[in-house]
Amino acid sequence: MPILDITSKKEFFDLVYQVVRLVPKGRVTSYGAIAKYLGASRSARIVGYAMNNAHGVVPPVPAHRVVNRVGLLTGKHHFGGEKTMQTLLESEGIKINDDQIENFNEVFWDPQIALEI
DNA sequence: CGATTGACGTACG
């Protein structure tokens, strides 16, 4: 099968994982940004669904670097622990206040910019 | 095969 075959749902999931792995340490991105980069800007929810299936995927997907569009850690409950996601982000130098990423505009990593579209 | 759900995002009052 072709390496880049977006027609396949499974490939779409895989593409999401690849983009998430490209997120640099100490940076974060959003579900919508990933969806938009993949040409499915109206499928932000599907990106989140892909993350839900990211457990057990190899190589591991740094899902803690993916938040919603306002920098809110909406998916922290899916990390097993309540503070796991926040702890991982803080260990990378990202400041979090009440599940909200501080200076989100500065740490935000847009795949379209990073990949020089 | 139809109804429901969800780690989202935008529109509207």
Next chain:
DNA sequence: TCGTACGCCAATC
């Protein structure tokens, strides 16, 4: 500015 409503689209029931 803040809370609520609705649309999207794949997966699950």
